[in-house]
Every structure is written in C-alpha cells, then in structure tokens.
Amino acid sequence: MERRYLHLKGLECSRIIAGAWRWNNVDEKTVSNLIDTSLDVGITSFDHADIYGDYSNEKIFGNVLRHRSSIRREIQLITKCGIKLLSDKHPGTWIKHYDTTKEHIINSVDQSLANLGTDYIDLLLIHRPDPLMDPEEVAEAFGLLKQNGKVLYFGVSNFTATQFEMLQSCLPFPLITNQLEISIEKLDALYDGTLDVMMKHKVAPMAWSPLGGGRLLNNSKALSKCSKYKATESQIALAWLLKHPADIFPIIGTTQPERIKEAAKAIDIVLDRQDWFDMLKAATGKDVA
Amino acid sequence: MERRYLHLKGLECSRIIAGAWRWNNVDEKTVSNLIDTSLDVGITSFDHADIYGDYSNEKIFGNVLRHRSSIRREIQLITKCGIKLLSDKHPGTWIKHYDTTKEHIINSVDQSLANLGTDYIDLLLIHRPDPLMDPEEVAEAFGLLKQNGKVLYFGVSNFTATQFEMLQSCLPFPLITNQLEISIEKLDALYDGTLDVMMKHKVAPMAWSPLGGGRLLNNSKALSKCSKYKATESQIALAWLLKHPADIFPIIGTTQPERIKEAAKAIDIVLDRQDWFDMLKAATGKDVA
Amino acid sequence: MERRYLHLKGLECSRIIAGAWRWNNVDEKTVSNLIDTSLDVGITSFDHADIYGDYSNEKIFGNVLRHRSSIRREIQLITKCGIKLLSDKHPGTWIKHYDTTKEHIINSVDQSLANLGTDYIDLLLIHRPDPLMDPEEVAEAFGLLKQNGKVLYFGVSNFTATQFEMLQSCLPFPLITNQLEISIEKLDALYDGTLDVMMKHKVAPMAWSPLGGGRLLNNSKALSKCSKYKATESQIALAWLLKHPADIFPIIGTTQPERIKEAAKAIDIVLDRQDWFDMLKAATGKDVA
Numbered sequence: 001m002e003r004r005y006l007h008l009k010g011l012e013c014s015r016i017i018a019g020a021w022r023w024n025n026v027d028e029k030t031v032s033n034l035i036d037t038s039l040d041v042g043i044t045s046f047d048h049a050d051i052y053g054d055y056s057n058e059k060i061f062g063n064v065l066r067h068r069s070s071i072r073r074e075i076q077l078i079t080k081c082g083i084k085l086l087s088d089k090h091p092g093t094w095i096k097h098y099d100t101t102k103e104h105i106i107n108s109v110d111q112s113l114a115n116l117g118t119d120y121i122d123l124l125l126i127h128r129p130d131p132l133m134d135p136e137e138v139a140e141a142f143g144l145l146k147q148n149g150k151v152l153y154f155g156v157s158n159f160t161a162t163q164f165e166m167l168q169s170c171l172p173f174p175l176i177t178n179q180l181e182i183s184i185e186k187l188d189a190l191y192d193g194t195l196d197v198m199m200k201h202k203v204a205p206m207a208w209s210p211l212g213g214g215r216l217l218n219n220s221k222a223l224s225k226c227s228k229y230k231a232t233e234s235q236i237a238l239a240w241l242l243k244h245p246a247d248i249f250p251i252i253g254t255t256q257p258e259r260i261k262e263a264a265k266a267i268d269i270v271l272d273r274q275d276w277f278d279m280l281k282a283a284t285g286k287d288v289a
Numbered sequence: 290m291e292r293r294y295l296h297l298k299g300l301e302c303s304r305i306i307a308g309a310w311r312w313n314n315v316d317e318k319t320v321s322n323l324i325d326t327s328l329d330v331g332i333t334s335f336d337h338a339d340i341y342g343d344y345s346n347e348k349i350f351g352n353v354l355r356h357r358s359s360i361r362r363e364i365q366l367i368t369k370c371g372i373k374l375l376s377d378k379h380p381g382t383w384i385k386h387y388d389t390t391k392e393h394i395i396n397s398v399d400q401s402l403a404n405l406g407t408d409y410i411d412l413l414l415i416h417r418p419d420p421l422m423d424p425e426e427v428a429e430a431f432g433l434l435k436q437n438g439k440v441l442y443f444g445v446s447n448f449t450a451t452q453f454e455m456l457q458s459c460l461p462f463p464l465i466t467n468q469l470e471i472s473i474e475k476l477d478a479l480y481d482g483t484l485d486v487m488m489k490h491k492v493a494p495m496a497w498s499p500l501g502g503g504r505l506l507n508n509s510k511a512l513s514k515c516s517k518y519k520a521t522e523s524q525i526a527l528a529w530l531l532k533h534p535a536d537i538f539p540i541i542g543t544t545q546p547e548r549i550k551e552a553a554k555a556i557d558i559v560l561d562r563q564d565w566f567d568m569l570k571a572a573t574g575k576d577v578a
Numbered sequence: 579m580e581r582r583y584l585h586l587k588g589l590e591c592s593r594i595i596a597g598a599w600r601w602n603n604v605d606e607k608t609v610s611n612l613i614d615t616s617l618d619v620g621i622t623s624f625d626h627a628d629i630y631g632d633y634s635n636e637k638i639f640g641n642v643l644r645h646r647s648s649i650r651r652e653i654q655l656i657t658k659c660g661i662k663l664l665s666d667k668h669p670g671t672w673i674k675h676y677d678t679t680k681e682h683i684i685n686s687v688d689q690s691l692a693n694l695g696t697d698y699i700d701l702l703l704i705h706r707p708d709p710l711m712d713p714e715e716v717a718e719a720f721g722l723l724k725q726n727g728k729v730l731y732f733g734v735s736n737f738t739a740t741q742f743e744m745l746q747s748c749l750p751f752p753l754i755t756n757q758l759e760i761s762i763e764k765l766d767a768l769y770d771g772t773l774d775v776m777m778k779h780k781v782a783p784m785a786w787s788p789l790g791g792g793r794l795l796n797n798s799k800a801l802s803k804c805s806k807y808k809a810t811e812s813q814i815a816l817a818w819l820l821k822h823p824a825d826i827f828p829i830i831g832t833t834q835p836e837r838i839k840e841a842a843k844a845i846d847i848v849l850d851r852q853d854w855f856d857m858l859k860a861a862t863g864k865d866v867a
Binding site for chain 2: 093094095096097098099101128131132133134135137158160161162163165166169
Binding site for chain 1: 747
C-alpha cells in the first residue's frame with residue numbers, strides 16, 4: 001500500500017484510509033478483524049468522529065485498542081469534533097448544531113482520547129464549517145492541544161476554499177487536510193475551487209463517500225472499464241479518484257473485510273487518461289469543452 | 290454601548306450604527322432629536338451616503354451639526370460615493386450608473402464635507418462595486434484625501450470577496466470595512482465567502498437592513514425567542530447578527546427615537562448557541578448538515 | 579494601434595489581436611493578405627492553437643512565414659496546447675480530452691514550432707483547465723521551454739480565478755494572460771471574480787469571441803450608439819470591452835480584411851461612461867443596483 005504525507009509538514013498516512021463511519025452495532029471482535037484486515041493490506045490510517053454511531057464507535061475501537069496497545073504506534077488515528085447531535089447521551093442538546101468553542105473542542109478531544117484508549121490523536125478535524133466559528137478561539141484550542149501532546153496535527157472537513165483560508169490565516173501551523181465528499185458521482189470540489197485551493201496550499205484532501213453511495217453501479221461506462229482493467233466497479237471508482245493530481249486519500253467505510261481487501265487493490269490500477277475522461281463524460285453527460 | 294475597532298489600524302465605532310438612509314423628508318429638529326437619542330444610548334457612529342434622500346440627507350444632518358459643532362469630535366461620520374442617481378439635481382445624469390473616477394470621488398467628498406458641515410469624514414466607502422473601477426485610480430484618490438485630511442479611513446460597500454481583495458491589493462493602507470446586506474433573512478454573505486474573507490483580513494463588516502425589511506415579523510421561531518429573552522423581534526434579530534464572529538456592526542435606519550433605544554438594548558442580549566442555530570434553521574428551512 | 583504589455587514582466591502586444599481560429603480552409607495567399615492587412619493597421623499579435631482547423635491552421639500560417647521571415651521579429655506568436663481532439667490526424671485519440679503532461683506540452687510546442695516555421699513562440703497558453711493538471715509537472719515543462727528559448731512567456735486560457743492562482747503558485751515567473759470568453763453578450767468574467775483576480779495579479783486578459791457571436795446585431799441599444807459614435811456595431815462592441823479597466827485585449831477572428839480594418843478603428847472610440855452603462859443595462863436587462 002502506497003503511503004504519502006498529507007502535507008510537507010504533516011502526517012504520513014496510507015493512501016487508502018479505513019473509515020469507522022459505518023462501524024455501528026458491530027462487536028469488538030468484528031472491529032478487531034477489520035483492523036487486522038486493514039493492517040494486512042497496508043491500511044494503517046483510521047478515520048473516526050466523536051459522533052459516529054451516536055457517539056459510540058470510537059469506544060468500540062478503543063476497547064479493541066486497549067487490548068492491543070502494541071499497534072498504536074503503527075496506526076494513525078483521525079477523529080473529528082464540532083457537531084452536536086440530538087442524542088440520548090446528550091440530553092442538553094435540543095437541536096443539531098455546531099460547536100467550535102475552545103471549551104467544546106478540548107472537552108471533545110479529552111472524550112475521544114478516553115474513548116479510543118490512547119493518549120494522543122494523530123489528526124483532529126473540525127467536522128463541519130461552523131458559521132459561529134471564531135478562528136482565534138479555534139487557534140487557541142489547537143495550540144493547547146498541540147502543546148500538551150494530545151493532538152499531533154490538525155485539519156478540517158467539508159470546508160470551502162474561503163473557510164479553509166480564513167481558519168488557516170489564524171494558525172501558526174498548517175492545516176494538513178480537508179476531508180470532502182468527492183467521487184465520480186460528486187464532482188463539486190473539482191469545479192468549485194476547493195481542490196484548486198487545496199493544491200495551492202499543498203494540502204492533500206481526503207474523500208468521504210468515494211464510491212458515491214453505490215449509484216455508480218448503474219453506470220455502464222464504468223462497467224466497461226471493469227473488464228478492461230480486470231477490476232471491480234469499486235476499484236475503478238477509487239482508481240478514478242487516485243489519479244487526480246490533488247492526491248486524494250479515499251476513505252472506505254465498510255464492515256466487510258472482503259471490501260477492504262478489494263479497495264486496497266485499487267491502488268495498483270493506473271487508469272489511462274482517456275478512460276478517466278470517458279468516465280468524467282459519463283458522469284457529467286457531456287464532453288469537455 | 291459596546292465600542293469596537295473596525296480594524297486594528299482603524300476606527301473605533303459604536304457597535305450599533307445609526308443610518309441616515311431613511312432620514313428623508315424630516316426636518317432639522319427631528320434629526321437633532323435622532324442624534325440626541327442616539328448619543329444618549331451610546332450610538333456615536335452615523336452612516337450616510339451622498340445620494341441618500343435624493344442627495345439631500347447629508348445636508349439636513351449638516352445643518353444640525355453646524356449648530357452643534359461641539360459634538361463633531363464625539364461622533365464618527367461615515368459616508369459613501371460612487372453611485373450617480375437620476376435626479377433633478379444632476380440633470381447631466383440620464384442613466385443610473387457608477388462613477389469611481391478620481392475626479393468624481395474627490396468632488397463627491399468635497400460636496401459631502403460641505404453638506405455635512407465638517408472638515409473631515411471619518412470613513413468613506415465606495416458604495417457599490419463599479420465594473421469600471423480602476424483600482425489604481427481609486428488608490429490615487431484615496432491617497433490624496435487621506436493626505437489632506439479630508440478622509441481618515443476608507444472602506445467599501447456591497448463588495449464581493451474578490452472585489453475587496455482586488456482593490457485592497459492596490460492600497461498602501463487597509464480598507465477597514467465592507468458594508469453588506471446581512472440579516473437572518475439575507476444570509477448570502479455567510480455562505481458565499483464574503484464574511485470568510487473579511488475575517489481573514491480582520492476587517493469588520495457593517496450590516497445594512499439588519500432586520501431584513503421586517504419580514505422577520507412573521508417568523509414564529511423568532512417570536513418564541515422573544516419571550517425567552519424578554520426582547521422584541523428586532524432585538525432578537527440584531528442579537529443574532531451580533532453573535533456572529535465576524536464582528537458585524539448593524540446599521541439601524543429609523544426615524545423613530547423609540548426604535549433607536551430599542552435597538553441599542555440588543556447589545557446586552559447574548560443568544561444561546563442553540564437558539565442561534567434554531568433561528569438559522571427557521572431561516573433556511575433545514576437542519577445544519 | 580495602441581500597444582501594451584500584458585504584464586509588467588511580460589510581452590508587448592497590439593491591443594487588438596488577430597485570431598487564426600476561423601482561418602480554416604483558406605489558402606496561403608489569403609493568410610498572407612490577412613497578415614498584411616493586420617500589420618498595416620498595427621495589429622502585430624497573432625493568436626493560434628495547435629488544434630485550430632483540425633490541427634492545420636498553424637501550418638498554413640507557417641508556410642507564409644517561411645517565405646516572409648523578415649516579419650518574424652515584428653510579430654508576436656501566441657499558441658496553445660492541452661486539448662486533444664478527435665481527428666483523423668491523431669487516430670490514437672478516441673475521446674476529446676485534455677493533456678497537460680510534461681510530455682504532451684513539450685511535444686505540442688515542438689510541433690507548433692515546426693508548423694509555424696519559427697524557432698520560438700512568444701506566448702504559450704494552456705488551452706483549457708485540465709482537471710488532471712499537475713501544476714508541478716506543468717511548471718517543469720514551462721521551465722524547460724523557457725530555458726531552451728522555445729517559448730518566451732506563458733499564460734492560460736479559460737481558467738477560473740482559483741485555477742489561475744493554483745498554477746501560478748507553482749511557477750517561478752508570472753503567467754501573463756488568461757484568455758477568456760468576454761463580450762457584452764458574455765459577462766460572466768466580470769461578475770464571477772475572474773477579472774478581479776486578473777486585476778489583482780496585474781495580468782491583462784484576452785477576450786475571445788469579443789463580438790459575442792454576432793448576437794449583438796439585434797441589440798437596438800447598441801445600434802443607437804452607432805450613430806452617436808459614427809461607428810459600426812462591431813466597433814461599439816469592441817470599444818465597450820476596451821473601456822474595462824482590466825486592460826482586455828480582444829481577439830478578432832475573421833477572414834475578411836475589411837473586418838480587420840474595421841476592428842482596428844475601435845481603438846479610437848472612447849465610450850462615454852453613461853453609454854457604457856446603458857449598454858450593460860441592455861445586456862443584463864436591468865439597471866445597476
């Protein structure tokens with residue numbers, strides 16, 4: 001599995017990242033198996049968020065990690081904060097909203113550390129752009145978390161170009177990723193300037209829902225590539241993202257070990273440029289200008 | 290009344306600004322009373338434009354100021370230039386258009402000084418983004434006006450992020466505000482990057498029509514906040530803006546002294562974060578992502 | 579004919595540029611005449627692309643230039659690369675796509691040099707924003723071409739603001755133009771930030787289709803200007819572009835010598851500001867705000 005730095009001053013991750021988004025209602029044994037399968041194929045980076053699985057997925061992962069502390073240094077733990085969900089676990093929240101106050105960021109990290117059974121997070125992301133985000137306050141929180149070693153690197157998720165540059169302008173160190181929804185079925189970031197600005201800052205984005213929610217399955221153009229490259233549709237969809245020069249790191253969210261193995265093999269597929277544009281044409285419904 | 294600098298190198302204004310936009314067809318006594326009421330509640334900043342009231346509002350204000358010159362140093366006079374209206378007073382204008390030539394900017398300021406009965410303007414704004422604006426020429430005009438003390442600070446109004454940065458790139462001193470239409474009913478600036486870029490430059494925006502033209506009145510969500518905060522709808526709408534981290538300075542345009550007093554009290558309302566998002570939800574019709 | 583630099587560090591061109599886009603199916607004698615007519619009226623800059631005329635227009639021009647080598651130093655040759663068309667001449671291409679690899683850029687320039695019968699190109703443009711463009715790779719190609727004297731200056735075409743800044747951030751020298759579709763009938767670049775960002779970088783744009791494809795013909799507002807300025811519709815349309823402070827260089831694409839002479843005279847028309855806004859109003863259907 002290829003490994004790359006998200007940023008020159010940043011974190012080395014496996015090019016494909018395992019996402020715990022859908023690891024709900026699974027037991028610790030299943031999670032342990034998913035970790036093993038991931039590590040077997042070279043996937044060492046795991047994407048979490050405080051809220052995944054109604055605030056419970058970090059904990060299940062942490063329960064596994066507590067019994068297998070030897071792997072902590074081999075893996076990269078990514079988690080997020082900033083969303084407050086309606087949940088029985090947080091009765092004080094009566095409307096889904098964002099919170100990027102210093103107090104909430106620091107409390108959320110402390111909770112994530114406890115849940116994950118670790119004393120540091122490799123990469124912390126602000127989950128969504130909060131219209132009430134005070135960038136100076138976020139900078140203060142990040143500075144403290146970095147200083148006391150609780151978080152090594154920082155990034156954002158679902159930020160536009162201007163939101164990214166606004167927060168970055170207040171930080172003494174670089175944000176090292178922006179986790180975005182990108183897939184052959186969801187091209188906005190390619191055209192609205194977001195990827196341009198990430199490339200300008202030499203910050204590698206991550207892609208969530210890199211398979212576009214399975215809608216790809218009915219795309220006959222993609223199917224024709226499968227036979228040419230002797231690959232599955234999922235692999236073709238991932239290979240399409242991997243060819244983009246922004247160095248996109250796809251996050252695969254599955255509870256099936258076979259799907260993890262399948263995805264890992266996408267790294268070896270090098271799509272021909274014309275095939276790449278043929279898939280773009282199928283997705284947009286038109287030729288390039 | 291809270292006071293803040295629009296920019297680190299800029300002008301200290303009252304957080305709520307009195308706008309002369311609607312001070313048409315009022316006599317000098319009424320204006321004098323509006324000034325008194327404003328000063329009584331701590332509102333010391335007054336927003337004008339050459340064109341308000343068909344080029345007449347500055348003069349009515351100036352007639353008052355001439356008789357009360359002692360207050361000049363206590364107040365901040367903001368005015369604008371760059372729009373040419375169809376008006377009996379300017380028979381040479383046969384189509385509404387913009388003019389940001391050096392000649393027009395300087396002439397307009399000289400006229401505003403004469404109208405307002407003062408020898409300096411605290412803050413001059415380009416009223417609208419003129420597609421024919423030559424930023425070098427504007428820079429030259431601003432430089433002269435600053436040098437001869439006719440204008441202390443400069444800003445813009447209704448500029449997009451790229452328009453702002455384009456003009457700024459030609460100036461040796463910072464633009465200190467961008468006056469925008471922002472309200473719970475008009476959220477564009479929050480989502481199109483304008484406020485992000487203002488925050489990146491640490492430039493505080495002003496908000497015109499901060500009450501959204503009264504449309505708020507039918508918003509039952511806002512009504513529910515009124516009872517909770519023991520506040521009027523207008524106060525709730527202003528408090529919503531005041532909570533935004535961009536440091537928005539709302540401009541209230543009313544000829545009723547009671548409305549000025551009412552607005553001034555909004556400063557003391559600190560909306561709960563969830564209430565803020567609840568109002569956002571009511572305005573957008575959906576939960577945050 | 580007025581001459582201007584596209585950029586302070588850049589190339590001096592005639593303010594109106596002759597475009598070879600439509601010089602298809604014309605013989606060498608016609609091209610020679612078009613060159614003569616252009617030079618006679620002071621138009622010294624010629625805009626090509628590898629692909630114009632199904633990859634053949636450069637060669638016809640070059641055949642003329644080979645017999646008239648004395649004019650090479652008097653003219654500026656602009657050409658482009660990066661699009662791969664479906665063409666009998668390139669049977670390997672089975673879908674229209676973009677290619678901004680180092681290999682393709684360098685091969686394309688070598689072919690253009692051979693076609694044009696010259697040993698240097700004054701200005702090379704990336705024809706379209708390629709979603710697979712690796713800016714570091716383009717920078718490498720540009721660097722080599724500059725070093726070995728094959729290309730003097732570089733620019734882009736049809737790039738958005740963020741695409742421009744992304745590529746520029748990887749180059750040690752300035753891009754000196756962005757060739758865009760701009761006309762009184764196609765105003766996008768005036769409002770979407772593209773021209774703002776060109777002005778911020780002090781990069782002069784070129785305008786393709788500056789007459790808006792002739793749709794202007796039915797515009798009675800423009801017609802009224804014709805009599806006032808004793809000018810043709812085309813001249814009024816060009817004068818409208820020339821007044822914009824971004825220093826737009828219109829590219830006229832015609833095979834009729836008379837049309838070249840006609841266009842050249844547009845330089846001397848200075849539209850009144852109100853006429854300019856009157857035409858904008860006719861184009862947009864509304865007054866300015």
